[in-house]
Amino acid sequence: MQDFTNAAECYEQLTQLHPEVEEYKLYYAQSLYGACAYPEAMKATFLLDNPTSHTKMIKLQASIKYGEEEYSGAKVSSD
Template sequence: MSFVPIKDGEFTSTIYGMIKDGKYNEVMRILQYELQRSPSNRAALSLLGYCQYYTQDFHGAVECYEQLTQLYPNFSEYKLYYAQSLYNAFMFPEAIAVASTIEDPSLLSEVIKLEAAIKYREEDLTNARILVEQFPQEDVDIEVNLACLDYKENNYEKSLERFSRATGTFGYQPELAYAQALCHYRRKEYPQALKYITDIIDRGIQ
């Protein structure tokens, strides 16, 4: 299949418009065509990586962001996106290796979050907790992350308290309600667990 090239000066705005409309598959085909014509096209590589990440083609995103980090080694955001893509592709050692090269102070909190997530996935709960406790105190993700760690460590009472506080902060979210249901279930509080599950179903139907 061939495509009519987008006019010079209109490429990025046209692609952004299509992304806004949710036309990810069409956008990716156009971007891949553009990259055949110009393999080092920064805008095409960046947008393709974004679309692949959004559609959960993490291995494809890894390839795009790896190339971008090679072409623009001083642009730290590409290193972060590369590391995040590696993480989501379950390439944890590679993700840690890339994250360790990021020196931009403005990205420090994102790097710490990524490293904490990797340690959590690797079941290294001690180091995951150490990293989570380094989050900025105003970071609203701290409570949920600590709740997940408490749950993993079988401290269901503390986990439930944290998930409840997070619900007070964020408002109702089905993921948090399900987490609270799991805590009650683990504590053998089956009526309470069933209440949360029923509420999730009822809200989903509405």
């Protein structure tokens, strides 16, 4: 529905209620990114602490930097 602001609010609550669910943290950061709340989205990516989320976190951080027009920081290694 593209309502990223409300989605971010819901996922923020879910991350507080269920901090063990890594997907909620990822969806929270992605929702903030979708709402163009780039500084908040970047801060939320640091909540991702599971090794399986590492690649998604790096890609999301690069997308956030691109959204902020910080193109040198948006480069992601293909390794």
